[in-house]
Amino acid sequence: MSLAAIERLPIELLQPIFASSGYNLALVQASHVLGTRLSSEYVFNNTCNYYLTELCDDYAVRSAAQSAIFASKWMTWSFFKSWIIGTYESNGCLCGSNLDEGCFDAQWPPNFEEATSMVFSRSHLPRLAFVRCRIPKKLLSAPWTSEKVRFLRFLLWVTSMTVDWRDPEMYQLAKEGRRQAFLENNLEAVELFNNNRRLGKPPTLETVRFAVTQANCNRSIIYDTLRSTYRWSSSRETWNNEDLYQWCDERIWNNDIKGVWLRGMLEALNHGELGTYDKTKERDILFDRIVGGAAEAYGNKFDDALIINELPWNKVSFVSPRVCCISSYATTLVFLLVSKKIYSIIFALGRCRC
Numbered sequence: 001m002s003l004a005a006i007e008r009l010p011i012e013l014l015q016p017i018f019a020s021s022g023y024n025l026a027l028v029q030a031s032h033v034l035g036t037r038l039s040s041e042y043v044f045n046n047t048c049n050y051y052l053t054e055l056c057d058d059y060a061v062r063s064a065a066q067s068a069i070f071a072s073k074w075m076t077w078s079f080f081k082s083w084i085i086g087t088y089e090s091n092g093c094l095c096g097s098n099l100d101e102g103c104f105d106a107q108w109p110p111n112f113e114e115a116t117s118m119v120f121s122r123s124h125l126p127r128l129a130f131v132r133c134r135i136p137k138k139l140l141s142a143p144w145t146s147e148k149v150r151f152l153r154f155l156l157w158v159t160s161m162t163v164d165w166r167d168p169e170m171y172q173l174a175k176e177g178r179r180q181a182f183l184e185n186n187l188e189a190v191e192l193f194n195n196n197r198r199l200g201k202p203p204t205l206e207t208v209r210f211a212v213t214q215a216n217c218n219r220s221i222i223y224d225t226l227r228s229t230y231r232w233s234s235s236r237e238t239w240n241n242e243d244l245y246q247w248c249d250e251r252i253w254n255n256d257i258k259g260v261w262l263r264g265m266l267e268a269l270n271h272g273e274l275g276t277y278d279k280t281k282e283r284d285i286l287f288d289r290i291v292g293g294a295a296e297a298y299g300n301k302f303d304d305a306l307i308i309n310e311l312p313w314n315k316v317s318f319v320s321p322r323v324c325c326i327s328s329y330a331t332t333l334v335f336l337l338v339s340k341k342i343y344s345i346i347f348a349l350g351r352c353r354c
């Protein structure tokens with residue numbers, strides 16, 4: 001098949017044409033030849049510079065391009081990290097400003113291993129918070145490699161990317177990805193699904209049941225799932241799940257200490273007198289007070305260590321999460337009016353940290 005005239009142009013001409021088109025991705029999507037010829041680190045970096053910063057001011061075009069960029073094969077964790085370093089190193093912070101320009105809590109170098117350790121707030125947002133597009137399929141499906149978990153965690157922490165829940169394929173993909181995280185016994189991946197509401201609904205006792213009966217999960221995963229269930233539960237939750245108690249009793253009958261351990265936590269939740277606790281405390285702290293003793297019990301009888309990670313994704317107070325969220329939204333709205341930057345509210349709503 002003969003090549004079109006534009007496909008025969010030397011790369012020295014193709015690159016400026018692509019730039020002059022406003023890095024129009026339709027150009028590379030329309031022709032495999034053009035796509036291949038424009039596949040270089042130089043072009044990828046320039047395309048990211050255009051769409052992942054605020055150079056492109058057409059929201060719809062920018063958002064669609066951002067989704068396409070993150071879905072691209074070339075957008076790997078390794079490439080993204082190098083682009084981040086190249087883009088923000090001169091400022092010395094992911095907020096994109098230096099100390100003279102208003103940065104007051106420089107987050108540098110970026111913690112790519114554990115993104116949630118980086119501190120941001122409504123008055124100190126990462127520049128990438130304005131990136132509002134779709135999380136790509138490749139970051140929602142198994143296998144849950146450590147690289148994939150780190151990439152997804154970083155994007156959830158510094159951008160406003162979301163799953164396209166209206167797309168039935170994406171819905172199924174995210175649901176299956178979550179199931180596989182449990183089946184792979186991958187604590188870090190499970191933590192993301194359990195604790196970040198952009199990845200779906202909170203876990204329930206049914207999720208805990210799946211973790212113990214179907215996925216044979218380790219204690220750390222069961223603890224995190226039960227803690228997240230508690231965090232988002234209503235005061236009407238009874239913690240009397242017949243299937244779970246039955247599973248515990250069968251395990252106890254077979255001298256499996258895991259049954260005793262889980263039953264101890266469920267009974268602690270069932271009989272916990274919440275009224276005696278300081279209601280201003282966060283739910284995770286309450287959970288620890290209620291089940292802490294039961295969770296730590298029989299430790300020397302297990303082969304696996306109980307890993308309890310403090311996760312900063314959601315901090316829901318016991319009194320009234322709804323009031324807390326409304327207050328958060330109101331504060332954000334004021335900030336929105338002052339700053340006139342729409343992405344600030346999107347970022348805050350996506351990561352309620354009441």
Ligand SMILES: [Zn+2]
Pocket residue numbers: 093094095096097103104105106107124
């Ligand atoms: Zn900063």
